[in-house]
Amino acid sequence: MKILFFGQLREQLGVAELLVNDGPDTVGGLREILASRGDLWQQYLSSKDVLVAVNQTLCDFDTAIHEDDEIAFFPPVTGG
Amino acid sequence: MVESAPLINIIVQQADFDHAQEYQRLKDHGSQYGAIVTFTGLVRDMNLGESVSGLFLEHYPGMTEKVLNDLAKQAAQKWSLGAMTIIHRVGQLAINQQIVFVGVSSKHRSEAFEACQFLMDFLKTNAPFWKKELRQGSEHWIQKKQSDELAAQKWDT
Numbered sequence: 063m064k065i066l067f068f069g070q071l072r073e074q075l076g077v078a079e080l081l082v083n084d085g086p087d088t089v090g091g092l093r094e095i096l097a098s099r100g101d102l103w104q105q106y107l108s109s110k111d112v113l114v115a116v117n118q119t120l121c122d123f124d125t126a127i128h129e130d131d132e133i134a135f136f137p138p139v140t141g142g
Numbered sequence: 143m144v145e146s147a148p149l150i151n152i153i154v155q156q157a158d159f160d161h162a163q164e165y166q167r168l169k170d171h172g173s174q175y176g177a178i179v180t181f182t183g184l185v186r187d188m189n190l191g192e193s194v195s196g197l198f199l200e201h202y203p204g205m206t207e208k209v210l211n212d213l214a215k216q217a218a219q220k221w222s223l224g225a226m227t228i229i230h231r232v233g234q235l236a237i238n239q240q241i242v243f244v245g246v247s248s249k250h251r252s253e254a255f256e257a258c259q260f261l262m263d264f265l266k267t268n269a270p271f272w273k274k275e276l277r278q279g280s281e282h283w284i285q286k287k288q289s290d291e292l293a294a295q296k297w298d299t
Contacts, residue, residue: 068272073283115205118205118208134205136270136272137286139266139269139270139272140266140284141242141265141271141273142262142290
């Protein structure tokens with residue numbers, strides 16, 4: 063699965079895009095795996111403000127995910 | 143008579159836009175529409191008491207366009223509209239440059255006013271854009287504002 067990060071979260075993690083093979087089956091499971099990459103990942107991905115989109119639609123952390131999905135994590139939006 | 147679906151034009155681009163040209167496009171859409179409301183957002187030189195030298199705007203290519211298109215379709219369900227244009231710029235922007243344009247045409251003014259405000263309120267809270275403020279020698283990601291959340295929530299009631 064393709065994982066994307068945007069905005070301040072992209073800068074905090076220093077990563078814009080990652081590929082995960084044999085990923086977990088929910089967004090929450092994916093967040094746990096990513097958080098185990100290090101302290102920074104744990105800190106920034108556990109923020110209650112982090113939003114997630116699966117295949118470009120906002121969803122919650124219970125959402126099921128599949129091998130060919132695109133999953134994006136990002137902070138609250140601030141356009142306009 | 144069945145009304146046709148409104149014309150929807152969504153653009154996310156680095157380049158500037160021509161307000162007069164966008165207004166003309168809305169105006170030319172049909173003579174049955176007697177009202178056009180447009181909103182243009184610009185880069186301010188001050189924010190929360192800090193002097194700002196410019197902005198950097200990031201978006202999520204694909205999702206941003208999809209969210210804006212969905213918002214326009216929601217507006218089309220709520221009001222009888224002629225045409226809607228949403229243009230949002232990304233990349234590096236200097237003070238006083240144009241950031242965003244929302245234009246709506248309708249038969250009468252109240253629908254165009256309300257739809258324009260609805261689109262801006264939800265663009266601010268739902269469309270995946272992120273703004274970084276450039277100050278003298280430093281950069282700061284802008285945090286979400288509760289006033290923006292409240293502005294969007296008022297449409298639920």
